[in-house]
Structure formats: C-alpha cells, structure tokens
Amino acid sequence: MEIRRAKQVLKQYFGYEDFREGQSKLVEAVLKGRDVLGIMPTGAGKSICFQVPALMAEGITLVISPLISLMKDQVSALNQAGVHAAYLNSSLTQGQYVKALKFAKEGRYKIIYVAPERLATEGFLDFARNSGIRISFIAVDEAHCVSQWGQDFRPGYLKIAEFIRKLPHRPVVSAYTATATEEVRGDIIELLKLRDPFVTVTGFDRNNLYFAVKKPVDKYKDLVTYLRDKEKELSGCSGIIYCLTRKSVEDICYQLRLDGFSVTRYHAGLTDEERRKNQDDFIYDRYQIMVATNAFGMGIDKSDVRFVIHYNMPKNMESYYQEAGRAGRDGAPAECILYYEPSDVRMNQMFIGNNENNEMLDETAKALITQRDHWRLSQMTFYCFTSECLRQYILRYFGEEASGYCGNCFNCLTQFEQIDISKEVTAIIRCVRENWTAYGISTIIDILRGAKNQRILSKNLDQNSQYGTLSTQSVTRLRQIIQEMLYQGYLELSGEKYPVIRLAEGAKKLADSETAPMILKLPKEQEKRESAGSIKKGKRRRAGAASALREQDLELFEELRAVRKEIAAQEKVPPYIIFSDKTLVLMCLVRPKNAADMLKISGVGEYKVQKYAEKFLTAILRQ
Ligand code: ADP
Ligand code: ZN
Numbered sequence: 065m066e067i068r069r070a071k072q073v074l075k076q077y078f079g080y081e082d083f084r085e086g087q088s089k090l091v092e093a094v095l096k097g098r099d100v101l102g103i104m105p106t107g108a109g110k111s112i113c114f115q116v117p118a119l120m121a122e123g124i125t126l127v128i129s130p131l132i133s134l135m136k137d138q139v140s141a142l143n144q145a146g147v148h149a150a151y152l153n154s155s156l157t158q159g160q161y162v163k164a165l166k167f168a169k170e171g172r173y174k175i176i177y178v179a180p181e182r183l184a185t186e187g188f189l190d191f192a193r194n195s196g197i198r199i200s201f202i203a204v205d206e207a208h209c210v211s212q213w214g215q216d217f218r219p220g221y222l223k224i225a226e227f228i229r230k231l232p233h234r235p236v237v238s239a240y241t242a243t244a245t246e247e248v249r250g251d252i253i254e255l256l257k258l259r260d261p262f263v264t265v266t267g268f269d270r271n272n273l274y275f276a277v278k279k280p281v282d283k284y285k286d287l288v289t290y291l292r293d294k295e296k297e298l299s300g301c302s303g304i305i306y307c308l309t310r311k312s313v314e315d316i317c318y319q320l321r322l323d324g325f326s327v328t329r330y331h332a333g334l335t336d337e338e339r340r341k342n343q344d345d346f347i348y349d350r351y352q353i354m355v356a357t358n359a360f361g362m363g364i365d366k367s368d369v370r371f372v373i374h375y376n377m378p379k380n381m382e383s384y385y386q387e388a389g390r391a392g393r394d395g396a397p398a399e400c401i402l403y404y405e406p407s408d409v410r411m412n413q414m415f416i417g418n419n420e421n422n423e424m425l426d427e428t429a430k431a432l433i434t435q436r437d438h439w440r441l442s443q444m445t446f447y448c449f450t451s452e453c454l455r456q457y458i459l460r461y462f463g464e465e466a467s468g469y470c471g472n473c474f475n476c477l478t479q480f481e482q483i484d485i486s487k488e489v490t491a492i493i494r495c496v497r498e499n500w501t502a503y504g505i506s507t508i509i510d511i512l513r514g515a516k517n518q519r520i521l522s523k524n525l526d527q528n529s530q531y532g533t534l535s536t537q538s539v540t541r542l543r544q545i546i547q548e549m550l551y552q553g554y555l556e557l558s559g560e561k562y563p564v565i566r567l568a569e570g571a572k573k574l575a576d577s578e579t580a581p582m583i584l585k586l587p588k589e590q591e592k593r594e595s596a597g598s599i600k601k602g603k604r605r606r607a608g609a610a611s612a613l614r615e616q617d618l619e620l621f622e623e624l625r626a627v628r629k630e631i632a633a634q635e636k637v638p639p640y641i642i643f644s645d646k647t648l649v650l651m652c653l654v655r656p657k658n659a660a661d662m663l664k665i666s667g668v669g670e671y672k673v674q675k676y677a678e679k680f681l682t683a684i685l686r687q
Contacts, residue, residue, distance in 0.1 A: 066095045066120075073119050074112065077145045079647075079669035084109050086266025090238070091116055093262040094201065100238045101207070101252060103265040105462075106389030110240040111138055114203035118175045119147065123198030124168075126235075127177045129205040130218050130362075133343065135177040137365045140637045142175060146671030151177035152188070162187075169195040180209075180220030183227040192231060199235045202228060204256060206362070207239035211251035213433075216362070225257040242386055268385075268462045272392045274399045275454040276474035277447065279540075283403050284316075287373065288323055290401070291353070294371065300625070301370040302346065305355045306387055308376035308411055316375060317355040330356035347638045349629065361387060366638065367394040368645040373401045377408040377448060379415060380440035381461045384447070394644035404448040406505075406543060412441050413563060442550065442557065449547040451480050451585035480585040488534055488545050490579040493554065493571045495530035502564035509542045548584055617652040623683050624648045631676060642676065643667055655684055 070091050074080050083091065090102045090113045104110050118125035129135050135151040142149040150164050150173045168176055169191055182188050192199060202224075204210075210221035228234060239252050239261075253261060280286035287305075294301060307313045310331040317329040328342040328351040346354040347366050354360060358378065372391040378384045384402070392398025416437045443461060450457050454473040459466040470476050495511055496502075503511075503525075510517065511525050514532025525531065534542065546565070549555045556568040574580055613621055625639070625648060632639040647667030656662040662677045663670070 067092050069120060070095065070116050073116050075669070077119060077147060077669045077671065078112065078115075079663075079665070079667045079672065080112075081666055083112070084266075086264055087113050089264055090262070094236055094238050095120065097236055099236060099258040099261040101249070101258060101261045101263045102238065102240045103242070103249065103263070104240065105242050105266075105268045105270065106386050107270060107393040108242075108266055108268075110205065113240065114201065114205075114238055115142065115147075115175065117201055118203075121200035123200035123235075124171070124173060125175050125201040125203060126192075126199055127175060127203045127205060128180055128183070128221075128224060129177050130180065130209050130216070130221075131206075132179070133364060134205070134362070135179075137638075137641070139177055141365070141641050144635070144637060144641050144672065145669055147175065148173050149175040149177070152182055153177075153179040154181075165191055169197065171197055180218060180224060183220075184223050189227075189230065192227070198233060199231060202235045202237045204237065204239040206241060207252045207256065208241040208243040208248045210255045211248045213245065213247040213251060222255060225255065228257070242389075243382065245382075265463070268459055268464055269455065269466070270389060270392065271470070271472065272395050272397050273388065274397065274472050274474075275388070275402075275458070276399070277402045277404055277454070279404050279448075283375070283405065284319065287316075287375065287403075288320075290373070291320070291325060299622075300349065300352060302349065302366065302368060303353050303371035303373065304361070304369060304387075304390060305353060305373045305375055306360075306378070307355065307357060308378070308408065310357060312375065313355050313357055320353065320355065325353055326351050327353040327355055330354060330360040332357065332359045348632070349639055358383060358387065361390055364390065365393070365640075366390075367640045368396075369393070369398065370396075371399045371401065373403070375403055377402060377404050377412070377444060379412045379437070380444050381447060381458065382440070384444060385458060385462070394640070394646040396644075396646045396649060402448065409441070409445055412444075413438075416441065438557070438563070445547065446551045449544060449551065451475055479588045481588050483584045483586060484582075485545050485548070485584045486579050486581045488537065488542070489549060489554065489582045491530045491533050492542075492546065492549065493567065493574065493580060494576075495528055496555070496565055496567055497571075497576075498528050498530070499525070502558075502566050504562055504564050505543065505546055508546070508565055509539055512542060513537065513539070544586070545584060548582065552582065554580065554582075613649060613652055620652045620684065620687050621648060623687075624651060624680060627679050627683050631679065643672070643680075651680060651684060656681065657685070 067088060071082065074083065086102065086104060087109055090100050093100045094117045102110060102113055114125060114127060132153050132155045135153060139149045139151050150167065152161060152164055156164060165187060167173060178188070204224060206216065209216050209218040210224070211217065228237060237256065237258055239256055239258065241248070241252065252258070278286060294303065305316060307316060310333045313329050313331045317327050320327045328345050330339055330342050343360070343364070345351045347364065369391050372388045374384065374387070378387065388400035391400055416434055447454070447457055453468055453470050453476050455470040456466040456468055491512060492508065495508060507519060507525070510520050511528050511531055512534040514535045520526055546555065550557065552570060553568050554570040555565050557563040558566060571580065628639045628642050628648065632642050635642070644667055647665060650665045654661065654665060656665065658681065659673050659677045662668055662681065663673050
C-alpha cells in the first residue's frame, strides 16, 4: 500500500515510472519504520531512496552529507522538481545560515541537507530538539565516511550517533554508500548505531556503460584520436579524463588545449576559487572535458557525462568503478576507457603506505591496511590483463555473479587468439627458482631477454640457466605472461620496499623437469592494429545518449539541448538538472504533442511540465 503511494510520489515529483532494483526494497523498509543500509554503486540512484520517503513523511528529513557541492546539486535538483529543500553548511554566510535555520524552524523545508560538523553546534541542536518540528528520517549519505577503513574518513561522522541520541524522538535512520567491503559495512552499522537494519546490496551492474582497457604505444595520440571521434559523433558531449598526479593533469590539460579541445582542470593544488570555477565550467557545459585527479568527482551528480577515461590506472577497483561510474548516470550509453602502462603500477605502489589518516591507527592495523592495499592493486592490475568479460570481472570483484558475456565491453566484442605460452611459463618459473634472492618484474624480464646492463652483470644474473632464453620475446609480451602467471597463482608479488616475484603454490607443486601448460588469450593482430578499445566498424556503437536516434531525430535532439541550456542559464542550474540527456532522447523518439503526452516521459514530473513543457513542445512541434 505504502509502496503504491511511494510510486505515485516518484512519478509526480521525479517523473519516473518505477523504482529501480533495490530502491523499492529500501523505500519500503524505511516507510515501515526500519533502519536501513543501502549499498549501491555510483549512479544506481541512492538519493531517490531517501527523497521519496521524505516527501511522504509528516515531519522533515535530515540528509547528512559530506560535501558542499553534493548538497548544492541535490538541493537544486529538488527545488527544480518542486520540493522545498535547503542546505546548511559552511558555504553559507552567517546571515544566510541564520535565515535558513529560521525558515527551517517555521517548517518551510521538507528536506534539509546538513554537514556532519553542524550537528553538534548549539544553534542546530536547538532547532533539532526544541523547535517542535519533528525529524522523521535521517539519511546518512556517503556513510562509509564514518569508517577509518574507508578512504574518505570524516571525523564529523562519528558524532552522528550522539546527535541522534539527543533527539526527543528517534527518527528512522538510513545509511547509503557505494563501498561494499565487510569492514566498512560493519563500521557503519556499529558507529551509526543502526537498529536491526535492513541491509541490501543492489546490483552493481551498470549495463549502459561500455568498458575497455587500452595499451597503445602512444597513449596521448590514441587519446586525441578517441576525442576527435567523440566530437564527430556527438558535438558538445561531456567527459572526464582522470590522471594519477597533479603534474600529469597539468600536462594533459595544456596539451589538449593546444590541440584545440575544450578542456579545464581540477586538482588539489589549485586554489579553492579556481577549483570551484573549473568545476562549474564543466557542470554548466561551458567546457566539455575535465582533466582531473581523483580529487574531482565525489559529489558531482552531472548525469550526462558520456565518457570517463583513466589516463592512468587507479589504485584499486573500488576507485576505478566509482570514478568510471560517473559516466552515464542518466542511463544512456557511455564509455569507460582505461589506459594501462606498467609505470602506473609502480606509481601506485609508491602511494601505498602514505595514508594520511593513519595517525589514528596502531602498527598492526597499518600493516594490515598496507597488505590489503597491495592486494587491491593486484586485482586492479589483473583487470587490465584479463581476456574475460570486463563487466563480469568487475561484478565478481564486488561479489556478484555475472554471465561470462555482456556484449558491451571490449573483451566481449573482440576476437581473441590463443597462444601457447607453456614454454615461456616454464622458463620463467625456472629462472625465479634458481635465483638466491627475489627480484622485481623488470629484472626477471632482463634476465630472460639476456640484457647486458649493470644490474644484471653486477649480480652475475647472466649465469642463470634461463639467461637469454626468451630473447625473441618483447618486454610487453613477457609482462603479459607474468601477469597471467600472477593471476593463475603460479607467481606472487611480495616485498617490503618494492615488490619482488616469488613462486606461488601453483609453481611450487611442479617438479624441476615439468612444464607448466598455459594458454594466453590476446586480441587478434588485426584488432590490435585498430588500437585496442575501438570496436570494429559495424559493431561500433554510438556512445552518446543520442545513439538510439536516427539522423532526423538528431537535429531535434540538438535543438532540445539548446532549449535546455537556455532555461538552465535562466534558472542558474546546470542543464542536466532541467532534464537529463535520456529524457531529451525520449522526447525525440516519442514526439509528445501536449503536456499530457509529455508527462508520460520518464524524467518528466508534474512540476517540470508546468514550468517547461511549453518551450520544449514548441521546439518539437516546429520540426
Ligand atoms: P547515486 O547517488 O546512487 O550515485 P543518483 O541518486 O545521482 O545516484 O541517481 C543517478 C541517476 O539515476 C539520476 O539521474 C537519477 O535521477 C536517476 N534515477 C534514479 N532513480 C531512478 C528511477 N527509479 N528511474 C529512472 N531514473 C532514476
Ligand atoms: Zn563483456
């Protein structure tokens, strides 16, 4: 019954026909008065889970959120949907804050976003306890910030439970995060003092995202070709390019600008003001491409990002999937491309152990975290080498079953050839076994290829029986083989300062004279030449939201985007907050004739119909 009403609310305010998988279960539990913990990947639709119940409750809902930009974005989106919402954080002046609090006391807002640090302040506590306004629900967004195991620990989150305890009525508490690990999950339940929470992990699959890993000889050149292709397909579409360091952000941004692209940049080394400006330029479609470190993105809800490129491999799958997941939140097709280079692995290894929040942890915990980080990095590296379906690899990492074929990743759309690498594998095992000390990957490769450098000669490694036995193999190929052996449990990486290779169980079992049978799957030569990642003609799909459109619809799509941009400028909100790309595509396909038709389109709620339908209808009818 309640859920039926929830669906009406979903349609009325947000214009969506139905809840997604997981959303309805969470909404239902909250409405029944049960605490919940929702673990959902980026873009799965967490906010709906607390916004819909908020609109149905008698009292108000507090949303605790770590980031100013996130609050601002969600509050604009709510206001655009006709919901009274506000935020209370340090971006307000004292005067604005007092006024917002006064309005809150008068019951003008249904939903209030608040930074965790505010909860303990006197003014806010007074409002929460004594204003007579009932707080029905508390939603804790990015709940993993409460855990020191996570990467975004925020001490303010530890104060939430105490705040809740001080309220005259305990509200229903719901927590949401995209981080799925056991430790973090446990911390959230314990530290937020959730009561017998309903916990659900919703599908991590984002089927509109295309995944590819590329290892081109010239990375920058490949990037430029990709971006030019994108420009031809869809002028004006947005994308993010992630780099590992500030310096590479600077370099790539500068270079792309020289090459004529519309780019801006974001990293922790810029002033607050410049960061804010560059972020807005991207969100408001004044610049199309954002080159950034991982400092960019948390709390950015821009739903029409059509590609996310990782110019460097990130440190683990959690970061990768979160960052890549910023593509295609509107559900329309989008691409996630990862460039792999061996130096990225080394760079990430250097970062491990430099954890800034470490002062709160003891030595044992630190050692555990370092060990875990190395393991995570190895799983990230395997992603770059697997020939399985990439989506399956990702989902399995996050603990979900998946079929071996998704049809929407590079590996699924590529023919692989099978290469017998038994000879090489055997040589590598013998080479490692013979050495007295353990060496890193590059040294092992040098031995096998018969290198005559100082490192090899000074340690007499040219005496190894395998010295030079694989001299015809390229470094890249040998790296691929070693990665495959790591993956299949023949080798393992360990080491304090820098990682060294040792034999793992699979290889220890083998007798000296035995060969280890192994097959390596690589993209067929012809595909490799086409630069890994771009799919053969014919199979190539348009990545843009507009991929479903015929030529004649494309023109209308561009026109509707122009209408949207104009309205967005008047309303001072980012264009995607007016309507998503996906909603515009549906308008092109359905071609609504009047407001009633318009309401049937996903993403069009009642309030927006009243406000904007006319302008869009005029454009549609003119065609
Ligand atoms: P998250 O916070 O989980 O990363 P968001 O709450 O930003 O994700 O939602 C991602 C996108 O999905 C938004 O554009 C949102 O409007 C859309 N969305 C959420 N729920 C639904 C639904 N039930 N049907 C269609 N679109 C939805
Ligand atoms: Zn696949």
